[in-house]
Amino acid sequence: MNIVVLSGSPRKGANTDTMVEAFAETAREGGHTVEVVRVAGKKIAGCLGCQYCFTHEGTCVQKDDMADVIESLKGADMVVFASPIYWFDITAQEKAAIDRLYAFGATGFPFTKTALLLDSHSEGVYDAAIAMYKSTCA
Numbered sequence: 001m002n003i004v005v006l007s008g009s010p011r012k013g014a015n016t017d018t019m020v021e022a023f024a025e026t027a028r029e030g031g032h033t034v035e036v037v038r039v040a041g042k043k044i045a046g047c048l049g050c051q052y053c054f055t056h057e058g059t060c061v062q063k064d065d066m067a068d069v070i071e072s073l074k075g076a077d078m079v080v081f082a083s084p085i086y087w088f089d090i091t092a093q094e095k096a097a098i099d100r101l102y103a104f105g106a107t108g109f110p111f112t113k114t115a116l117l118l119d120s121h122s123e124g125v126y127d128a129a130i131a132m133y134k135s136t137c138a
């Protein structure tokens with residue numbers, strides 16, 4: 001499988017990177033291709049909800065780094081959402097990238113498998129992120 005990880009921690013080499021590297025290493029050992037995209041290091045604005053993408057074959061009206069992310073995702077069988085918990089949810093940077101996946105609404109999503117990787121300081125802080133993930137994927 002071709003797996004793309006959208007990683008939402010702004011801190012390089014920190015906890016989320018360690019978690020993502022462990023996942024990627026194991027997946028590669030299993031014969032999968034893994035591309036890690038650090039969305040928190042990119043300029044990705046929030047979705048405008050303008051629905052321009054619905055009449056322009058999935059192309060977003062906003063010209064920023066999400067265009068490259070969308071291109072990577074077009075070849076993905078699986079997308080992994082990885083994020084630290086910020087105030088009981090995924091980071092704003094990860095959420096901005098997920099919101100922009102709205103552009104696939106017109107054309108259909110190329111990937112059929114997903115996963116969620118979360119890390120945090122405390123236990124028991126994942127409910128909101130898991131609820132969003134499950135409902136979005138459903």
Ligand SMILES: Cc1cc2nc3c(=O)[nH]c(=O)nc-3n(C[C@H](O)[C@H](O)[C@H](O)COP(=O)(O)O)c2cc1C
Pocket residue numbers: 009010011014015016017084085086087088089119120121122123125
């Ligand atoms: C703005 C901010 C908000 C955070 N909110 C929470 C939280 O609500 N619950 C929690 O357990 N940890 C929280 N943390 C801690 C991070 O989730 C935790 O340290 C995580 O491992 C950081 O990932 P990183 O090393 O990739 O940056 C917060 C950290 C930051 C910077």
